[in-house]
Amino acid sequence: MRAPIRERDNSGKMKAVTYRSRGSAAGARHEDTVRVFGRRMVLVGLGLSLAGCQSIFDQSYQSSIGPSSSPQIVEEVQKDDPRAQMGAREHPRIVASYGGEYHDEKTEKLVARIAGALTAVSENPAQSYRITILNSPAINAFALPGGYLYVTRGLLALATDASEVAAVLSHEMAHVTANHGIERQRREEAEVLASRVVAEVLSSDLAGKQALARGKLRLAAFSRQQELQADLIGVRTLGEAGYDPYAASRFLETMAAYSKFTSVEPDSDQSLDFLSSHPNAPQRVELARRHARQFGPEGTYGDTGRDYFLAGIDGLLYGDSPQEGYVRGHTFLHGTLGIRFDVPDGFQIDNKVEAVLATGPGDVAIRFDGVSDAKRGSLTNYISSGWVTGLIPDTIRPAKVNGLEAATARASADRWDFDITVIRMGSQIFRFLTAVPKGSPALESTADVLRASFRRITREEAASLKPLRVRVVTVGRNDTLASLAGRMMGTERKLELFRLINALNLGQVPTVGSRVKIITE
Template sequence: MTVSIGRRNSISQFEGTSPRRPIRAAVSLGSLRAGVTVAALTLGLSGCQSVIDQTYTNDLKPSSKPQTVDEVQKNDPRAQMGAREHPRIVASYGGEYHDPKTERLVARIAGALTAVSENPTQSFRITILNSPAINAFALPGGYLYVTRGLLALANDASEVAAVLSHEMGHVTANHGIERQKREEAEVIASRVVAEVLSSDLAGKQALARGKLRLAAFSRQQELQADVIGVRMLGEAGYDPFAAARFLDSMAAYARYSSVDPDTDQSLDFLSSHPSAPQRVELARQHARAFGQEGTVGDTGRDYFLTGIDGLLYGDSPDEGYVRNQTFMHAKLGIRFEVPEGFRIDNKQEAVLATGPDEIAVRFDGVQADNNQSLANYMTSGWVAGLLPETVRETTINGMPAATARASAERWDFDVTVIRLDKQIFRFLTAVPKGSSALQSTADTLRQSFRRMTPQETAELKPLRVRVVKVQPGETITTMAARMMGTERKLDLFKLINALPAGASLTPGQRVKIISE
């Protein structure tokens, strides 16, 4: 179903918004199951149900000739470029995330911004990606993407609007054409890797590693998108200071994670959108054109919290869960633990773990050939530098297994493979040459790998963002104690609620917690 708004004053849902241009552009939430298209400020559609959560004046009538984004874009070569790359982008980020409530929220925000776009004829297709990574980016032709991880970190609608308006700025300024050239070069590079390593998987992984570079623009383009984005925020009636505020939140997340934002893919947005202090201050300067901080614009916090209540947080069931030092996958029925001090990073292509002194672990699974012994599989050529004389067949918690050692210029490796049903699970542990930690690390992984019990499988549930009201007598400490999935409950609670040092809670205040 598509509904067209004929007059700007026929919708009254955006408290504090004041679009200043005729509404001509179209926006589509690409992740809506039925391919719903939303024109201008027409939001809140799912499948073929009626428009909901909105109040219209009596002169509003559905269009007899609804215009879809696909029709608007059909002769746009830039949109064809975006459409060509869209399936790969969605696949590399774990698919689309579907939740009607959250989709309506994003459509509502995007619709307000579309109405004040630099190019009112530009159409946009927004997709929510099913990824815990914190990222948003754009492809040529108006393809916009935001991850559920970014939605979970944001604290109000204006912060999400700040991100989307920035990406819309890239689109309307045609910044994507230059990136498309880099994207084509990245594809060529991945083919070279595949040929050199004789592995299509290696080529795919190289392409996945390149996706951050594909989202990167020049500093000049980033600053230009900042200016456009802040202006759109203010003209749409949102808090124009939200851009600087959310950059601060992401910087706080980087400190919480204690990782390098230039290399950690869970911080994709910071990797492709540098958040230098000077840039944050420039965003504040642009915002001051609308007034003083705290006195202008709507944050949209209340309807934002309603829209993300129940949002999936962290890993999805299809990729397994990380719980502190343990990885568990209910569908595969397996679990293992990493040594104390290691951090697990659950990627789509593999589970990675990093520890002190440059120790690294990779875990994945492949389909098993039941007619091939594990010793023969180990020497079949998939491990470079394998030392054949070290191959040993064994059993691990009742499952057939094999172990071996491998060596490269700077690294020593332990390789462990375990057969379970129709799959072979693989551990590759790497330490710098001469390190004494190889044996103990590999032993911890091997000995902890086992089948999950039926009770463990039944009890394993995904984590979600839950919006709750603070009750009388509750404090930041007591609320943080309700957090799940992290040992640093207080730190994460403060972070996802953007609570500064010395902050306190008041009864009735709505806050986010992470729980099942």
């Protein structure tokens, strides 16, 4: 969550680093930034999201190709390309919704080196790419028409070598090569028109909804076909560039493991989202391996580029950026705002640019944000000023939260009950919205934890807050799996996360003299 917070403000200072690459045919998948209601997030607010590839690829290879000392500017090279103009229109929105760009010279050179190796073997040497590292802990990568490629620092932190990053980028470049962006845009425009006809012609609301659902399924199937085609092209490019072609399947498995690790309910079935635009992970892993076999058995071909990859991400920011506060276990802290609060045990905190979200067992959800307090009116009047849907006026009460002026209320809508707590601190009003299924006894207990734990932090506490970073260390003779994992910070499940970010299977231990990643300050 960024500070200072203003209502409806997702803007941020945006800078760009441009690389001139050569490769793939013109065109790309067009992924609009859209407002969506996420699962559970629907209970507490609207979030910005992008329907992109959910970082299920890897990359490989090392080469001598690096960023040019006098790069050609993408805007100049592609100024007459309508696809590039389309990507340019969406670029600022992408950057803003993902927390801005991440700038670190050695990390940028790493990504440029990998992209250069891939584009050198591309089918279209006239294609230019603008590669952006997004300042987000999310695991994601995607493409826009005209050669706009994006990868998050969260994905770079999860990858174990350059071949896995190369797999991600080669997949996204494949969307450009296959013109998926233009094809998908045309299909979506046709479905929007069809949906309007359905809504206007069919008298039955149920029939209309069923028709719209069938349309979504057709789009999803079309998108899955695109993804599989990009898998094929991406793995082939990966191998031709000299990277380990099996990196794609490896990173797919890492992604699946990380998804389970971050899930509030690890054993829940993640495949129930049948409208997902991506094929299921087991299918993609097997297909990626099948494509890779054309280069030979696993372990016999290609380079992983692990050494220069680790050098390029040593010191990489991990998790939340200082401007958005910090998540430490069940606690959220923000040095600039001078606040902290806890969520109940069993909850998972997701610190987004626009708000802090938390989800817990039993479909309980929390949203925390803040707005400017310019009018300095009463907080009870603020709650009733129209921003809460389903407000129950008789429940509005003034309150105190650890000595701070506050107010509380209840609301109800559809199948959900809400607790609203607002707290004044300086020139800000901070807002907690807690949502539970109607009638759930968890509403009061969850809101009580938030109110009891919210407080100012001292200057000493604020000064002690430091961002987490990826640190690369060499395994010593006296190091053990437990001692290395014990150095991890920012998680209560240190051993699990250490294994994940180093791709260590059960029973595997780091060898003396090898280098591993740890997360620390």
